[in-house]
Amino acid sequence: MASPVRLPRRPSATIVSRIYRPEPAAASLFLGTVADALMARGYRVDVLTVRAPREQGDGSRGERISAFPVLRDRNGYVRGYLQYLSFDVPLALRLLFARRPDVVLVEPPPTTGAVVRAVCALRRIPYVYDAADIWSDAAGHATDSGLVVRVLRRIETFALRGATALVTISQGVVDRLAALHVTTPVTVTGFGADTSTFSYEQRSIEPLFIYAGTYTALHGADLIIEAFARLRESHPEHRLRFIGNGTGQDEMRARAAALGIAGRVEFRDPVTAADLRPQLAAATASLATLHPDGGYEYAFTSKIFSSLATGCPVIFAGVGPTRTFIDDAEAPVGTAVGYEVDALATAMRGAADDPLPAPERQALAEWTAAHHSMRATAERVCDVLDAAHERGSEQ
Structure with a gap:
């Protein structure tokens, strides 16, 4: 009697994240794209995440999602020490007793x-840490407590140094990791747009500027309120729309009211990528900022890729690799200026006077899809996960 044929065992990976699709965030899109790429390589993928708001539905495209209820802030986000703990404490048991993956x-x-x-x-499982930025650096700007920063630094370096490998989006983070004496191998995978969702859509261009994403003191998005007030002096028909959430929203609303522009400044809740795409497609330009004194000067403002993938040019005010990227790009991606009100207002005025025409917006979207696709980034992350899996198998 012939012995049964044994099929090769499928490799398995577990993604651990407090945010995952369908929640509208860059991290959700990115991790979902990594899951898609892993499954295309034959991996069995499990995701340990949080329970999404009921109205957002299920984000699975074949991966097995284990969702756990957690605390959320008043804006509905899992952000803040108590919120993180409500995910991390149950996570210890969830990961300890979950089906053993080959890599995390x-x-x-x-x-x-x-x-x-x-x-x-x-459990002797190799893991890869997504070091897109350095959280303890951000904490140094968000709190005056040196103790909090020191404790977070110890926790962060503990997580970074224990990983089999790190992935990040820019060389600036690599340099910062070296300064922190983190010697774990790190791969710059870059970042990109989810071009399956963000793509060119021909629409009439509206007198509208959009800031889409999170805004905190680190981002310095309050500068946009000041610049928009100056733009309105010569372009009263234009509107400014913030889509997302931020810790400084109350102050920004108050400043807009004090400048007499509250009626032209909108603050909207986060939306899905599918709902954001047509808004970007119709905007004169999208806006992004990075405060020069936040200790975060090496960070890349990855939100710009979603805008560029729709053909919407970007105006960036700040410092760091985002400014270099815009200045050196081989496509009309937009304008980069310093973190200064007059410079930003001038850039917005230029976009309002001479908006990018439809053929060039389409060409910009196609260039972004060819050179800065999130799928290409996800494949590079999968290469790192493959290598970590192989190293774990050899031990």
């Missing part, structure tokens, strides 16, 4: 990375 990909915050390091050490 973990998304910040650092407390989640620390939990993953501890459990993966017990």
Whole structure:
């Protein structure tokens, strides 16, 4: 009697993140694209995440999603120490008793990375940490407590140093990791747009500027309020729309009211990528900022790729690699200026006077899809996960 044929075992990966699709965020889109790429390579993919708001539906495209209820802030986000703990504490048990994967990909915050390091050490599982930025640097700007920053730094470096490998989006983060004496191998995978969702859509261009995404003191988006007030002196028909959430929204609303422009400044809740695309397609330009004194000067403002993938040019005010990218791009991606009100107002005025025409917007979208696709980035992350899996198999 012939013995049964044994099929080769499928490799398996677990993604650990406090945010995942269908929640509207860059991290959700990115991790979902990584899951898609892993499954295309034959991986069985599990996701340990949080329960999304009921109205957003299910984000699975074949991966098995294990969602756990957590605390959310008043804006509905899992952001803040108590909110992170409500995910991290149950995560320890969820990961400890979950089906054993060959490799784990973990998304910040650092407390989640620390939990993953501890459990993966017990179960002898290699893990890859997504070091898109350095959270303890951000905390140094958000709090005056040196103790908080020191504790977070220890937790973060514990998570970073225990990983088999790190992935990040820019060389600036690599340099910062070296300064922190983190010697874990790191790969710059870049970042890109989800071009399956963000693509060119021909629409009449409206007198509208959009800031889409999170805005905190680190971003310095309040500068946009001041610049828009100056733009309105010569372009009263234009509107400014913030889509997302931010810690400084109350102050920004108050400043808009004080400048007499509250009726032309909108603050809207986060929306899905499919709902954001037509708004970007109709905008004169999208806006992004990065404060020069936030200790975050090496960060790349990855939100610009979603805008560029629709053909919507970007106006960036700030410092760091985003400005270099815009200045050096081989396509009309937009304008980069310093973090200064007059410079930003001048750039907005230029876009309002001479908006990018439809043929050039379409060419910009096609260039972005060819050179800055999130799928290409996800494939590079999968290469790192493959290598970590192979190293774990050899041990």
